[in-house]
Amino acid sequence: MxxxxxxxxxxxxxxxxxxxxxxxxxxxxxxxxxxxxxxxxxxxxxxxxxxxxxxxxxxxxxxxxxxxxxxxRTGGIPTVTILLASLIGGGLFVSLDGLIWLKADVTSAASETPVITLTDGSRVHLNGKSAIAEHFSAGERRIELLKGEAYFDVTEDVDRPFIVQAGGGEVKVTGTAFDVNLVDGGTEVAVTQHGVVVTGRDEMQSVRVEAGEAVFYDTAGAIGSVETLPADLAAPWRSGRLVFERQRLASVAAQIFRHIPGRVVVARPSIANKRISGSFDLSNPADALASFGEVFNVRIVRAGDLLTIIY
Known part of the structure; x- marks a missing residue:
């Protein structure tokens, strides 16, 4: 036998x-x-x-x-062992997400991209699986991006700055439009109108980012260089596309899964850390996931809406 x-x-x-x-x-x-x-x-x-x-x-x-x-076996790793280990570890992640949802004022589920109007008239467009908390006071308008990605169209108020706290830093404006994306290892900020000031955890380090520019800061708040960004690459998800350049495969997979139920686990570090570039149509997330596997030569198995393993 x-x-x-x-x-x-x-x-x-x-x-x-x-x-x-x-x-x-x-x-x-x-x-x-x-x-x-x-x-x-x-x-x-x-x-x-x-x-x-x-x-x-x-x-x-x-x-x-x-x-x-x-x-x-694939690559020496039994798929069922990966699956079980991921499910066991998933208990911790579920509990951490539970804390986020309790703290949040507004959340979105997979594939949901709601537009919320805040009390000051500013509008927030949430990507899938995203969450924000609102902390408005007489002196400032502060939003905490707890998870995912959000595009902000801010009503101008010079007396009350609008501040988005995300990851290892924050974005400060008086009135403008910009996107903030929590990704693997840090936060991306892309500006579409006027300008913003991005500050890391160390308040001595800050940069101004103008329309058509983007900047990345890591989880410790260290700010990278400001880069020029074509207009169509600022928050492309709002038009139903995911566009990425030399991003970690694990980070791109996580962004695709903002539009697909369940969790994604990339089983091998050599695959997770691979730098990839491309563009996918998110109007049909299942097809985007299948194309992702074909284009980047990875295998994908799904356990219904619970878990997806890339290996």
Missing amino acids: QHTTIQEQAVDWAIRLHDGDLTAAERQALDEWVSENPEHAAALERARRLLGDTGSLLVADPGFTRRQLRRG
């Missing part, structure tokens, strides 16, 4: 054990299967140990689990 067949049978038994008590006939069949070969008992123990507390998630789609086992 081939090793892959033993794996498949072991997972099948593990799922059935997890799903409830076996009948007497099923219990006898399991006992006979285990006693046939020492490898059977070891495979069952591995499958049950891997399922663990994540079993309920995989039982919801046992066919997916079995199909991943049939694929065997």
Whole structure:
């Protein structure tokens, strides 16, 4: 009997054990299967140990689990092991997102891009899976970008500056339009009208960014150089496109998943850190994801709306 067949049978038994008590006939069949070969008992123990507390998630789609086992190994990493490890680790990420949603005043779900009018008349266009908190006072208009990306069209008020706090820095304006994007490793700011002042955590470091320009600062607040940005590349998501140049593959995947339910995990660092450039149509996110896999020669498996693994 081939090793892959033993794996498949072991997972099948593990799922059935997890799903409830076996009948007497099923219990006898399991006992006979285990006693046939020492490898059977070891495979069952591995499958049950891997399922663990994540079993309920995989039982919801046992066919997916079995199909991943049939694929065997890719690059030396068992796909099902990646899946299970990601699900286990996902508990932490879910709890962290939970804190964000509790803190937020406005949120958007996957593929939602709502436009919100603030109390001062300014408008905020949220990308998918994004969240903001509003902190307005008599002296300032402060918005905290907690997650994702937002485009701000700010009503002018010279007496009350408008400040967007995001990642390791903040953007200060009196009245203008600009995009703020929380990406892997930092924050991107792109200006479409007038100008803004970007300040890192160290208030001694700040730069002015004019219309048609963009700047990136990292999570520590260190600000990079100001770069010229073509008008059509400032917040292209508002027109249904994702445009990127020499970005990490993991960061681009995360931005695609602002329009697709569930989480994405890039399984191997060598793939996650690959620098890529391109453009995708986000009007059909599923097709964009499929094209992404083909163009950049990566394999993609999905567990419904729960999890997607790129490897």
